[in-house]
Amino acid sequence: xxxxxxxxxxNWKMNLNHQEAVVLVQKLAxxxxxKRHDFGKVEVVVVPPFTDLxxxxxxxxxxxxxxxxxxxxxxxxxxxxxTGEISAGMLAKLGCSYVxxxxxxxxxxxxxxxxxxxxxxxxxxxxxxxxxxxxxxxxEVRQAGEHVPHTMAQVEGSLAGLTxxxxxxxxxxxxxxxxxxxxxxxxxxxxxxxCQAIRAQxxxxxxxxxxxxxxVLYGGSVKAANVAGIMAKADVDGALVGGxxxxxxxxxxxxRFH
Ligand code: PEP
Numbered sequence: 188x189x190x191x192x193x194x195x196x197x198n199w200k201m202n203l204n205h206q207e208a209v210v211l212v213q214k215l216a217x218x219x220x221x222k223r224h225d226f227g228k229v230e231v232v233v234v235p236p237f238t239d240l241x242x243x244x245x246x247x248x249x250x251x252x253x254x255x256x257x258x259x260x261x262x263x264x265x266x267x268x269x270t271g272e273i274s275a276g277m278l279a280k281l282g283c284s285y286v287x288x289x290x291x292x293x294x295x296x297x298x299x300x301x302x303x304x305x306x307x308x309x310x311x312x313x314x315x316x317x318x319x320x321x322x323x324x325x326x327e328v329r330q331a332g333e334h335v336p337h338t339m340a341q342v343e344g345s346l347a348g349l350t351x352x353x354x355x356x357x358x359x360x361x362x363x364x365x366x367x368x369x370x371x372x373x374x375x376x377x378x379x380x381x382c383q384a385i386r387a388q389x390x391x392x393x394x395x396x397x398x399x400x401x402x403v404l405y406g407g408s409v410k411a412a413n414v415a416g417i418m419a420k421a422d423v424d425g426a427l428v429g430g431x432x433x434x435x436x437x438x439x440x441x442x443r444f445h
Contacts, residue, residue: 191402193418194358194425195442196232196257196319197432198287198406199239208239209246211435216252218439227445230425232257233432234287237273244282257285257319260293263306275314286311287427289321289345291364301344308345312353319358319427320345321406322385326365334363335384342385343392351393355400359385360427366407368429372417378405379420386422411440418444 203211212233219226234257235243243256262272278286288311289304308318322341324334338361346354361381366373382403390398405417406427417423431437 188421188424190399191424192228192230193444194230194232194402194404195438195444196234196285196287196358196360196404196425196427197438198234198259198290198427198429199236199432200259200292200429201236202433203235203239205239205242208235209242211433212243212246212252212254214435215438216250216254218435219253219442224443225445226443229442229444230255231442232285234259234285240278240281240283248282255284256282257287258283259287259290261286261288261307261311263303263310265310275310275316278311279314279316283316285317285319285358287319287321287360289341291321291323291362291367294321295364301341301347304341304345305347308357309348312349317356317358319360319404321360321362321427323360323362323364323381323407329363329365335381338381339384339388342388346389346392349393351397354389354393354397358402358404358425360404360406361385362406362427368408370408372408372410372413373405375416375420375423378417378423382420382422409441411437411443414441414444 232255258278261275288307293299311318322338324337328337385403386398402424404425404427405423409426409428410431
């Protein structure tokens with residue numbers, strides 16, 4: 188865990204126009220630069236809607252902010268007749284460091300399969316960015332006690348064809364669907380159980396360097412008040428945060444988890 192830099196990513200979902208986005212990133216940067224608090228070593232990433240990315244880029248570049256930014260989704264196609272889609276090349280050009288692929292809301296509302304998620308991961312890597320690959324089980328699967336095999340199958344399918352070097356730089360977010368936006372946070376032990384299983388599977392499939400390098404995040408109702416217990420777990424390297432990332436005090440508190 189020591190060599191992996193903790194990563195806190197704030198997924199704004201379909202919230203905030205480009206003006207509100209600038210205000211939030213400015214406040215966040217202000218909070219992170221507050222010398223009264225020790226933020227330790229942490230990578231902070233905001234994940235705004237596509238329409239905010241250009242404004243966020245201008246602000247981050249202009250003020251040399253230490254905040255990175257990511258897109259919430261990407262097309263599997265490079266260019267062409269795909270009305271309404273956004274390519275990985277466009278996102279790379281805007282300075283995105285990461286792209287979230289396979290968020291449960293995409294899997295659910297847009298019927299994204301592991302095959303589609305895998306194609307998006309490849310497209311992201313090809314354009315020089317890092318995918319944040321989301322996996323995790325729904326309530327019924329959890330109640331049936333099938334959460335580990337279910338999530339492992341998603342990891343296998345979503346990472347198909349990636350090299351060990353690519354996996355070493357990857358971010359995987361374990362997000363049990365029953366914990367997203369529900370206020371029902373998984374226990375630190377629940378998070379560790381699956382994050383550990385993900386790393387073990389990667390060790391088996393891609394080797395030690397990939398397993399020791401890949402960052403595995405937990406996501407699902409993370410808040411400033413519950414982040415420390417989750418981050419204390421050996422295989423949890425950060426958090427993917429939804430609701431709480433829209434409130435600068437909450438997200439700042441999450442980034443200050445140490
Ligand atoms: C998410 O959407 O990735 C998420 C974890 O949401 P929330 O923190 O609101 O549960």
